[in-house]
Amino acid sequence: MMNMALYKREMKGSIKLLIIFAAVITLYVSVIISMYDPELMKTLDSFTEAMPELMAAVGMTANAASLLGFMVSYLYGFILLIFPMLFCILRGNALIAKYVDKGSMALLAAAPVKRRTIAFTQMKVLVSGILLLVFYITILEIICAMSGFPGELDVTELLILNGGLLCLHLFIGSICFLSSCIFSDTKYSVAFGAGIPIFMYVLQMLANVGGDAEKAKYFTFFTLFHPDGIIAKESGAAAGILVLLAGAVVFYTLGIMIFDKKDLHI
Incomplete structure (x- = not known):
């Protein structure tokens, strides 16, 4: 059901973007983990206590009791x-959507490949x-x-x-993918595919x-991802994750079905 040639070509485009985001994430993760120190944590906690609303808005809390808690x-x-x-x-x-908007989808649709296969392949690229x-x-x-604090991290x-x-992120990706399948114009695809997750994050803040x-919190899906609850093995946190995964499956499937029946005007 997947077109390997298309998958390989699109993955090359993903790799370039992945390298950029990986570089940025590497900088932040390495610096923040290196800051884990009981004395320094007191300083960070003082910032949190001085600006509680601002720090809370981006999910930063004080008094982390472990390295993983600090990372959370x-x-x-x-x-x-x-990111x-x-x-x-x-x-x-x-x-x-970008292919349809530029008219390039005509080349893909003209090939002896089913639309559903094209959509499924593009979904696989995103996933x-x-x-x-x-x-x-x-x-x-x-x-x-492990390099900075051996034995401190609970890997499991x-x-x-x-x-x-x-x-x-699979759920967020499914929203973006579904929007891309519904709209033929990239401005609408981006407006909904980007607008919904960003708006949800603002609500979470x-x-x-x-x-x-x-x-x-009752109006944003970010509430379903509760890091502290996951670490504590709370049933509610596990249920939230299952809801996100189920939602992702539904949205990806719906996106493929919509694209398969869509009038592309090509």
Whole structure:
């Protein structure tokens, strides 16, 4: 069902983008993990206490009791959400809508390949990119933690946590992919494919601040990804991850079906 020639060509485009995001993530992850120190943590906590609303908005909390808790506080509320999300947005739009908008889809559709195969292949390209990025993040975190603080990191918990992170970004990618399949114009594909995840993240930031704004958590899917709950093995956190994974499967499947029946005007 997958066209290998198309997959290889599109993966080359993904690799270039992945290298850029991997470089940026490497900088942030390596620097933040290297800052794990009981004395320095007191300084970071003082910033959090001085600007509680600002730090809470990007998911940063004080008083982390372990290296993994420290990583959750300073990586999983902003850095590891935003950059993979940007990858999903940029790549998701380029795989379907950009081809249709430029008229290049005529070349693909003219080949003896079913539309469903084209859509499934492009979906595999996006999913593969997300898998590679999360896999790289995991390896990077393990290397940085073990080289700087041997024996401090619970690798099993990190793998479970990043499994949840993967499900979150697969879900975000599915929104971008579905938007790309629905709209033939890239401006609409980007408006919805980028606009929905970004708006959801803004709602999550408001919810993190607390107070009356905390109710915003009921209107954003980011609430389903709860790093602290995942580490604590809470059933609610596990359920949230399963919902994200199920939603991703539904949206990817729906995107393929819509593209298969779509009037491309070519």
